[in-house]
Amino acid sequence: MSDHVYKKVEIVGSSKTSIEDAIENALAECNKTLTHLDWFEVTETRGHIVGGKVGHYQVTLKVGYRL
Amino acid sequence: MSDHVYKKVEIVGSSKTSIEDAIENALAECNKTLTHLDWFEVTETRGHIVGGKVGHYQVTLKVGYRL
Amino acid sequence: MSDHVYKKVEIVGSSKTSIEDAIENALAECNKTLTHLDWFEVTETRGHIVGGKVGHYQVTLKVGYRL
Amino acid sequence: MSDHVYKKVEIVGSSKTSIEDAIENALAECNKTLTHLDWFEVTETRGHIVGGKVGHYQVTLKVGYRL
Amino acid sequence: MSDHVYKKVEIVGSSKTSIEDAIENALAECNKTLTHLDWFEVTETRGHIVGGKVGHYQVTLKVGYRL
Amino acid sequence: MSDHVYKKVEIVGSSKTSIEDAIENALAECNKTLTHLDWFEVTETRGHIVGGKVGHYQVTLKVGYRL
Amino acid sequence: MSDHVYKKVEIVGSSKTSIEDAIENALAECNKTLTHLDWFEVTETRGHIVGGKVGHYQVTLKVGYRL
Amino acid sequence: MSDHVYKKVEIVGSSKTSIEDAIENALAECNKTLTHLDWFEVTETRGHIVGGKVGHYQVTLKVGYRL
Amino acid sequence: MSDHVYKKVEIVGSSKTSIEDAIENALAECNKTLTHLDWFEVTETRGHIVGGKVGHYQVTLKVGYRL
Amino acid sequence: MSDHVYKKVEIVGSSKTSIEDAIENALAECNKTLTHLDWFEVTETRGHIVGGKVGHYQVTLKVGYRL
Amino acid sequence: MSDHVYKKVEIVGSSKTSIEDAIENALAECNKTLTHLDWFEVTETRGHIVGGKVGHYQVTLKVGYRL
Amino acid sequence: MSDHVYKKVEIVGSSKTSIEDAIENALAECNKTLTHLDWFEVTETRGHIVGGKVGHYQVTLKVGYRL
Numbered sequence: 001m002s003d004h005v006y007k008k009v010e011i012v013g014s015s016k017t018s019i020e021d022a023i024e025n026a027l028a029e030c031n032k033t034l035t036h037l038d039w040f041e042v043t044e045t046r047g048h049i050v051g052g053k054v055g056h057y058q059v060t061l062k063v064g065y066r067l
Numbered sequence: 068m069s070d071h072v073y074k075k076v077e078i079v080g081s082s083k084t085s086i087e088d089a090i091e092n093a094l095a096e097c098n099k100t101l102t103h104l105d106w107f108e109v110t111e112t113r114g115h116i117v118g119g120k121v122g123h124y125q126v127t128l129k130v131g132y133r134l
Numbered sequence: 135m136s137d138h139v140y141k142k143v144e145i146v147g148s149s150k151t152s153i154e155d156a157i158e159n160a161l162a163e164c165n166k167t168l169t170h171l172d173w174f175e176v177t178e179t180r181g182h183i184v185g186g187k188v189g190h191y192q193v194t195l196k197v198g199y200r201l
Numbered sequence: 202m203s204d205h206v207y208k209k210v211e212i213v214g215s216s217k218t219s220i221e222d223a224i225e226n227a228l229a230e231c232n233k234t235l236t237h238l239d240w241f242e243v244t245e246t247r248g249h250i251v252g253g254k255v256g257h258y259q260v261t262l263k264v265g266y267r268l
Numbered sequence: 269m270s271d272h273v274y275k276k277v278e279i280v281g282s283s284k285t286s287i288e289d290a291i292e293n294a295l296a297e298c299n300k301t302l303t304h305l306d307w308f309e310v311t312e313t314r315g316h317i318v319g320g321k322v323g324h325y326q327v328t329l330k331v332g333y334r335l
Numbered sequence: 336m337s338d339h340v341y342k343k344v345e346i347v348g349s350s351k352t353s354i355e356d357a358i359e360n361a362l363a364e365c366n367k368t369l370t371h372l373d374w375f376e377v378t379e380t381r382g383h384i385v386g387g388k389v390g391h392y393q394v395t396l397k398v399g400y401r402l
Numbered sequence: 403m404s405d406h407v408y409k410k411v412e413i414v415g416s417s418k419t420s421i422e423d424a425i426e427n428a429l430a431e432c433n434k435t436l437t438h439l440d441w442f443e444v445t446e447t448r449g450h451i452v453g454g455k456v457g458h459y460q461v462t463l464k465v466g467y468r469l
Numbered sequence: 470m471s472d473h474v475y476k477k478v479e480i481v482g483s484s485k486t487s488i489e490d491a492i493e494n495a496l497a498e499c500n501k502t503l504t505h506l507d508w509f510e511v512t513e514t515r516g517h518i519v520g521g522k523v524g525h526y527q528v529t530l531k532v533g534y535r536l
Numbered sequence: 537m538s539d540h541v542y543k544k545v546e547i548v549g550s551s552k553t554s555i556e557d558a559i560e561n562a563l564a565e566c567n568k569t570l571t572h573l574d575w576f577e578v579t580e581t582r583g584h585i586v587g588g589k590v591g592h593y594q595v596t597l598k599v600g601y602r603l
Numbered sequence: 604m605s606d607h608v609y610k611k612v613e614i615v616g617s618s619k620t621s622i623e624d625a626i627e628n629a630l631a632e633c634n635k636t637l638t639h640l641d642w643f644e645v646t647e648t649r650g651h652i653v654g655g656k657v658g659h660y661q662v663t664l665k666v667g668y669r670l
Numbered sequence: 671m672s673d674h675v676y677k678k679v680e681i682v683g684s685s686k687t688s689i690e691d692a693i694e695n696a697l698a699e700c701n702k703t704l705t706h707l708d709w710f711e712v713t714e715t716r717g718h719i720v721g722g723k724v725g726h727y728q729v730t731l732k733v734g735y736r737l
Numbered sequence: 738m739s740d741h742v743y744k745k746v747e748i749v750g751s752s753k754t755s756i757e758d759a760i761e762n763a764l765a766e767c768n769k770t771l772t773h774l775d776w777f778e779v780t781e782t783r784g785h786i787v788g789g790k791v792g793h794y795q796v797t798l799k800v801g802y803r804l
Contacts, residue, residue, distance in 0.1 A: 004483060005480060005481065005482050005483070005494060005495055005498035006480070006481040007478065007479065007480055007481075008479040008480075008481065008529070009074065009479075010074065010075040010076075010077075010129070010479075011072060011073070011074055011075075012072065012073040012074075012075065012131065013072050014071060014072070018288050019287060019288060019622060020621050020622060020657070020660075023650070023657060024656060024657060025072060026072055027652060027655055027656060027657065028655060028656070029072035029134055030655070031655030031656075037652040037655055038651070038652055039649060039650065039651055039652060040649060040650050040652060040657075041647070041648075041649045042648040042649065044309070045309075045310040046307060046308060046309045046310065047291070047307065047308050048306070048307055049295060049305040049306055049307060049308060049331070052295055052296060052298070052299030052305060053292060053295060053296075054288070054291060054292060054295065054308075057288075060075070062479070063652070064481065067498055076476065077476065077477040077478075077479075077531070078474060078475070078476055078477070079474065079475040079476075079477065079533065080474050081473060081474070085221050086153060086220060086221060087152050087153060087188070087191075090181070090188060091187060091188060092474060093474055094183060094186055094187060094188065095186060095187075096474035096536055097186070098186030104183040104186060105182070105183055106180060106181065106182055106183060107180060107181050107183060107188075108178070108179075108180045109179040109180065111242070112242075112243040113240060113241060113242045113243065114224070114240065114241050115239070115240055116228060116238040116239055116240060116241060116264070119228055119229060119231070119232030119238060120225060120228060120229075120232075121221070121224060121225060121228065121241075124221075127477070130183070138349060139346060139347065139348055139349070139360060139361055139364035140346070140347040141344065141345065141346055141347075142345040142346075142347065142395070143275065143345075144275065144276040144277075144278075144330070144345075145273060145274070145275055145276075146273065146274040146275075146276065146332065147273050148272060148273070153220060154219055154220060154255070154258075157248070157255060158254060158255060159273060160273055161250060161253055161254060161255065162253060162254075163273035163335055164253070165253030165254075171250040171253060172249070172250055173247060173248065173249055173250060174247060174248050174250060174255075175245070175246075175247045176246040176247065194276070196345070197250070198347065201364055205550060206547060206548065206549050206550070206561060206562055206565035207547070207548040208545065208546065208547055208548075209546040209547075209548065209596070210409065210546075211409065211410040211411075211412075211464070211546075212407060212408070212409055212410070213407065213408040213409075213410065213466065214407050215406060215407070226407060227407055230407035230469055261410070263546070265548065268565055277342065278342065278343040278344075278345075278397070279340060279341070279342055279343075280340065280341040280342075280343065280399065281340050282339060282340070286623055287622065287623060293340060294340055297340035297402055312644070313644075313645040314642060314643060314644045314645065315626070315642065315643050316641070316642055317630060317640040317641055317642060317643060317666070320630055320631060320633070320634030320640060321627060321630060321631075322623070322626060322627060322630065322643075325623075328343070353422055354421060354422060354689060355688055355689060355724070355727075358717070358724060359723060359724060362719060362722055362723060362724065363722060363723070365722070366722030372719040372722060373718070373719055374716060374717065374718055374719060375716060375717050375719060375724075376714070376715075376716045377715040377716065379443070380443075380444040381441060381442060381443045381444065382425070382441065382442050383440070383441055384429060384439040384440055384441060384442060384465070387429055387430060387432070387433030387439060388426060388429060388430075389422070389425060389426060389429065389442075392422075398719070411543065412543065412544040412545075412546075412598070413541060413542070413543055413544075414541065414542040414543075414544065414600065415541050416540060416541070420690055421689060421690060427541060428541055431541035431603055446711070446712075447711075447712040448709060448710060448711045448712065449693070449709065449710050450708070450709055451697060451707040451708055451709060451710060451733070454697055454698060454700070454701030454707055455694060455697060455698075456690070456693060456694060456697065456710075459690075462544070487757055488555060488756060488757060489554055489555060489590070489593075492583070492590060493589060493590060496585060496588055496589060496590065497588060497589075499588070500588030506585040506588060507584070507585055508582060508583065508584055508585060509582060509583050509585060509590075510580070510581075510582045511581040511582065513778070514778075514779040515776060515777060515778045515779065516760070516776065516777050517775070517776055518764060518774040518775055518776060518777060518800070521764055521765060521767070521768030521774055522761060522764060522765075522768075523757070523760060523761060523764065523777075526757075532585070555756060556755055556756060556791070556794075559784070559791060560790060560791060563786060563789055563790060563791065564789060564790070566789070567789030567790075573786040573789060574785070574786055575783060575784065575785055575786060576783060576784050576786060576791075577781070577782075577783045578782040578783065599786070607684060608681060608682065608683050608684070608695060608696055608699040609681070609682040610679065610680065610681055610682075611680040611681075611682065611730070612680075612744065613680075613744065613745040613746075613747075613799070614742060614743070614744055614745075615742065615743040615744075615745065615801065616742050617741060617742070628742060629742055632742035632804055663745070665680070667682065670699055674751060675748060675749065675750050675751070675762060675763055675766035676748070676749040677746065677747065677748055677749075678747040678748075678749065678797070679747075680747075732747070734749065737766055
């Protein structure tokens with residue numbers, strides 16, 4: 001991170017398969033409207049339960065991008 | 068919350084009457100410019116004091132909505 | 135709280151009208167199966183949004199009762 | 202809050218009726234001995250249970266006042 | 269989450285293969301004795317080390333279910 | 336902790352003499368109804384004051400046991 | 403705790419012998435100038451090291467008393 | 470803060486010279502696109518190290534502005 | 537810190553120029569009415585924004601002094 | 604964990620493929636210079652973003668080992 | 671603490687008898703390899719349960735020493 | 738931060754003049770014995786009071802360096 005100003009937004013991605021996939025889904029969505037995405041921080045890992053198994057993971061990220 | 072991506076924004080609502088009313092005021096403001104509002108989380112409850120009484124409540128919410 | 139042992143359970147009450155009502159609903163449910171309910175601590179205040187307004191409040195409590 | 206020094210004290214107000222009323226009771230007590238009360242921050246919401254219902258709410262506040 | 273009362277229990281699942289597998293193991297165990305499992309929240313991720321590698325993951329979850 | 340599933344319960348023990356004694360009292364109570372108690376984590380240390388001295392200590396524990 | 407207003411003050415007691423003794427020293431000092439001391443909450447346990455041993459314990463308490 | 474609704478955004482400012490300068494840089498960037506900036510809260514202070522010295526400070530702020 | 541009892545008070549100092557100056561202003565105010573000031577701990581750094589720049593810093597300290 | 608003394612060190616492992624792989628990389632590095640590695644605790648999960656996807660995961664662990 | 675640089679290390683001491691004894695055991699171990707030990711901060715108090723009683727206490731300390 | 742393993746150490750720097758100077762003093766000391774210092778995170782800002790003024794600042798940092 002060099003001598004710039006960054007903004008952090010908080011995004012929740014979900015996935016039926018894994019925590020990593022939920023993170024990628026969140027980033028892909030951010031990448032549609034924001035440029036210069038730089039880093040992320042996981043702030044919460046949750047999920048929905050269906051039939052006694054994980055229905056989908058819900059991972060909250062703070063995503064930092066350069067302004 | 069199903070298999071989507073959500074964003075959380077942080078909003079402070081205020082009210083002279085109650086904590087619940089401050090929450091409703093914050094949501095009403097969000098609802099003007101955002102669609103698919105889904106849930107909120109209270110992160111802070113504060114207020115201003117006038118004449119030894121509550122002047123107004125200030126309630127900070129994270130509001131999640133579907134992208 | 136005197137010289138006894140207590141247990142805390144974590145309960146989420148909901149209500150369409152107020153935070154206080156969500157707390158009472160959670161306590162009423164606890165009171166069906168537990169005795170000697172003694173105190174509660176609010177650990178989280180959230181809610182569901184319907185049409186840009188609070189659909190219902192969801193208040194998480196730790197409820198302490200004497201064993 | 203302008204260019205002054207403030208002190209924060211921590212107060213627990215209680216009420217049989219509501220969280221807002223417990224806050225007002227705490228402020229009323231502070232107002233007897235302190236001047237220039239300016240703002241409050243809720244740090245804890247608890248309560249005592251009587252007969253499976255809320256006996257009274259106990260709300261802890263930090264109250265800021267100008268020195 | 270609709271207009272009901274929920275209870276949260278805290279469970280630690282373990283697995284030799286992945287964090288996701290530890291979560292599934294914890295849910296499978298809950299599912300033996302509880303009905304209406306609804307959501308989970310990861311509160312801690314730890315593990316045991318054997319021979320300089322992960323022996324098994326230990327993931328603590330709060331599991332919410334409808335009463 | 337081997338390759339099993341564990342549950343954590345939250346218990347408050349009290350004692351007039353020491354923090355350690357309050358912990359032992361909490362564990363003894365758990366031991367009446369639960370088996371395979373494995374570890375504990377102190378989450379809160381409080382107490383009641385009588386005549387300007389400690390009336391009794393109140394120590395909150397999370398107690399982990401194998402299912 | 404009944405239907406009153408309480409104040410919490412933050413006190414650090416020290417002792418060469420034990421954590422419990424540091425708590426009692428803090429309460430004894432409070433008891434000289436305050437009345438109606440009701441409960442305490444330990445918020446920090448630290449100490450000074452002398453010659454590789456505990457020189458004295460320093461225990462920070464919030465002490466609640468009725469106004 | 471009067472009877473309005475506010476939004477908080479999270480911004481990271483950087484500076485080679487001081488923490489205060491990093492804060493000003495973050496605010497200057499916000500001021501280009503937002504109006505009614507009202508207050509800020511520092512949530513994180515970090516930095517990059519170059520040659521064993523501070524290369525630049527990175528200060529994360531929540532910035533509140535009136536909607 | 538030797539074998540004494542200490543009290544902590546929470547103070548907010550403000551300054552137009554720097555965080556350090558806000559700390560000194562808070563200590564100077566404490567020093568008018570309290571003796572034996574010993575140490576401080578910064579618990580919050582905030583500020584007011586005027587014209588897109590820092591109007592003044594507001595730094596909250598816990599100040600410890602010997603009783 | 605038996606009747607010994609342990610030390611915890613804080614390590615950040617990274618990986619392009621998964622959170623679990625980043626943990627293994629951190630442990631492998633610790634294992635080069637430390638013996639008796641016993642357990643780990645994940646304290647932070649972050650990552651670098653490249654082209655709108657996870658460039659690599661960065662997982663911070665506390666690693667406990669017997670002295 | 672005077673005008674020096676200090677390092678903090680994180681150590682877990684254990685004892686079958688008391689929390690204080692676990693702290694002393696941790697410090698004794700540190701004292702074998704480090705000089706100028708100055709202060710400690712308790713960050714976690716846990717323990718192992720054997721036969722429904724405390725098997726041993728495990729107390730995590732941050733130990734500060736002068737470089 | 739690229740595809741490496743990093744270690745974090747916790748250091749307390751002090752200075753009579755400013756928070757920034759205390760940070761630089763801590764880094765300079767680290768730089769004597771460690772190479773590849775990469776980033777720091779401020780975790781605590783405290784100080785000693787002399788004559789009602791700041792005697793010296795004490796700033797705790799986590800310093801990350803590449804192994």
